[in-house]
Amino acid sequence: MKDILDLNRYPLDQPGSPEWKALVKNCQADLDGSGMFNLEGFVRPEALDRAVTELRPVLDTLSFTHKRHHNIYFKKEIPGLNADHPALRMTETINHTVCYDQIPASVPAWIYEWPNFIVFLAAAMQKDALFPMRDALARVNVMAYRDGEALNWHFDRSEFTTTVLLQAPDEGGDFVYRSDLRSDTDPNYDGVALLLEGKDDRVKSLKLAAGTLNVFRGKNTAHKVSTIRGNRERIITVFSYFDRPGVKFSSEDQIGFYGRSA
Numbered sequence: 001m002k003d004i005l006d007l008n009r010y011p012l013d014q015p016g017s018p019e020w021k022a023l024v025k026n027c028q029a030d031l032d033g034s035g036m037f038n039l040e041g042f043v044r045p046e047a048l049d050r051a052v053t054e055l056r057p058v059l060d061t062l063s064f065t066h067k068r069h070h071n072i073y074f075k076k077e078i079p080g081l082n083a084d085h086p087a088l089r090m091t092e093t094i095n096h097t098v099c100y101d102q103i104p105a106s107v108p109a110w111i112y113e114w115p116n117f118i119v120f121l122a123a124a125m126q127k128d129a130l131f132p133m134r135d136a137l138a139r140v141n142v143m144a145y146r147d148g149e150a151l152n153w154h155f156d157r158s159e160f161t162t163t164v165l166l167q168a169p170d171e172g173g174d175f176v177y178r179s180d181l182r183s184d185t186d187p188n189y190d191g192v193a194l195l196l197e198g199k200d201d202r203v204k205s206l207k208l209a210a211g212t213l214n215v216f217r218g219k220n221t222a223h224k225v226s227t228i229r230g231n232r233e234r235i236i237t238v239f240s241y242f243d244r245p246g247v248k249f250s251s252e253d254q255i256g257f258y259g260r261s262a
Contacts, residue, residue: 001114004047004107010039012120020120027124027215035179035217037124038206042213043111043164051107051166052235058103059144059235063096064259066143072153072192072222074256086193091152096144099137099258108237111164112140121241124215125160133240135248136262142166145173145234151225153196155182161218162239165208170230175206177216177223184220195222 005012011019030037043051071088081088103109111117112132122130133139145151150172178195179202182188194200205226208214216223228234240247251261 012116024123039213043211067094087189089196093152094149098142100140130241131245141238145228150227153224156218159219163214167235168210169228169234170232172229173234174226178203181222
């Protein structure tokens with residue numbers, strides 16, 4: 001793993017050491033303060049090149065083009081909300097998705113399965129334990145965004161979202177987010193409506209460098225990826241972990257996101 005991750009800078013291979021504890025403490029502080037932490041240069045440049053080279057033919061020939069009109073919840077309806085409520089405003093997402101079962105021996109899959117990575121994430125998130133998703137499609141995804149494409153506003157299913165940017169685009173592709181827009185007890189539908197109307201002054205934008213590990217509270221943080229411009233794709237891998245074992249998507253969700261079920 002030392003050839004893939006910069007373990008000199010981020011000693012995930014030394015759990016419990018003073019350096020490891022200091023890294024975890026800093027990540028916890030960032031999560032508490034802003035709902036996010038970033039480890040720039042987490043994946044080594046050589047490993048990024050290898051990952052993109054391995055993934056290129058899969059993306060070009062086997063990826064699912066996820067072109068979908070959806071609301072911020074990726075659900076047909078929300079109990080208690082009228083269909084014309086502005087929080088259910090429809091947007092469009094376009095990207096090209098590769099699933100775990102298509103890349104089981106890839107750089108992203110090796111990072112995802114590495115026990116020390118899971119232990120580190122659990123500590124940073126202040127969880128007793130984390131478990132890899134049992135979904136054969138969703139546990140690791142690689143997504144490519146091409147010229148004119150974007151991922152629009154949405155909330156994630158899991159409490160935290162873990163990504164690594166494998167390749168940055170020429171232009172666009174910024175990570176745009178609004179932290180703590182809702183909570184587990186307050187859906188804040190009026191606030192969601194204001195966000196979708198462009199009237200929320202707490203929206204932030206972040207331009208990530210390739211190789212950055214980005215962890216944020218995706219369940220209650222609304223987020224999107226701005227439109228890509230240029231010939232260079234934005235390629236990102238998304239890792240799905242949960243604080244309970246055995247989590248899977250429904251067949252309906254799998255078909256909606258990937259065009260097929262496992």
